[in-house]
Amino acid sequence: MNKFLLSAEGLNKSFSGFKAINNLSFYLETGELRTVIGPNGAGKTSFLDLITGRTKPDTGTLNFENNDLLPMNEYEIYRLGIGRKFQTPTVYTDHTVFENLYLSLGGSRGVWNSIFTRIKPEQKQRIEEVLEIIKLTEKAQWKAGALAHGQKQWLEIGMLLAQNAKLLLVDEPAAGMTDEETHRTGELLLSLAGKHTIVVIEHDMTFVRQISKNGRVTVLHQGSVLCEGSVDYVQSNEKVVEVYLGRKAKTV
Numbered sequence: 629m630n631k632f633l634l635s636a637e638g639l640n641k642s643f644s645g646f647k648a649i650n651n652l653s654f655y656l657e658t659g660e661l662r663t664v665i666g667p668n669g670a671g672k673t674s675f676l677d678l679i680t681g682r683t684k685p686d687t688g689t690l691n692f693e694n695n696d697l698l699p700m701n702e703y704e705i706y707r708l709g710i711g712r713k714f715q716t717p718t719v720y721t722d723h724t725v726f727e728n729l730y731l732s733l734g735g736s737r738g739v740w741n742s743i744f745t746r747i748k749p750e751q752k753q754r755i756e757e758v759l760e761i762i763k764l765t766e767k768a769q770w771k772a773g774a775l776a777h778g779q780k781q782w783l784e785i786g787m788l789l790a791q792n793a794k795l796l797l798v799d800e801p802a803a804g805m806t807d808e809e810t811h812r813t814g815e816l817l818l819s820l821a822g823k824h825t826i827v828v829i830e831h832d833m834t835f836v837r838q839i840s841k842n843g844r845v846t847v848l849h850q851g852s853v854l855c856e857g858s859v860d861y862v863q864s865n866e867k868v869v870e871v872y873l874g875r876k877a878k879t880v
Contacts, residue, residue: 632691633825635689635690638687647851648851649685656795656825660825663839663840663843676799695708711791711795719784729787730751732790734791762785776809777804810832810835811838813835833873841859844857847862847868854868
């Protein structure tokens, strides 16, 4: 029995001769909030693509809750409980915040069927719980398109919660946010850690320090794990400073 929620071993993936993932091994325990950093082209997004089935590795193994992900389609992996939030929010802009969460609730349903089906009390209760978690209760009846950028990011995280995702893959949530929005996003992710397992890809090292104070940071470089450990250990690692952080490491 694999003790890890997610385990990847010896993953390799090439695109037209370019090796995006190079003998990558990665292990994630249930309840972890893991931050993944690295320079552009390090393989961060490609790794998430492999986890979610958007692309398949050339070699290696990838398991989630002892399920082999490699032969599965994207929708099958989604149904296992792996949810992904992309850097650019993908919300239903013409629907309200409440409706966005309703459309994301766990269970198979079409958009039109969802809209014209009477909501059940337990569904309404779950949506209200998620609204409270993401601090959008007062904007439940706002059109999602009218939300500020940070609020759209929080809504999309809420959609993953409504989906009952066991593993949340969150890609650069702080991108384009104000300092206040960034800090609130960090507080949101920290409040979810332990109850949920989360992988966050990020470049903002101030934000990384905020969300990784009690967790581990994985540094990718040229498709492989360069370094892994506490945020202090990573920021003081000479190889990490050389290939990614540079002088920033001394000032953050």
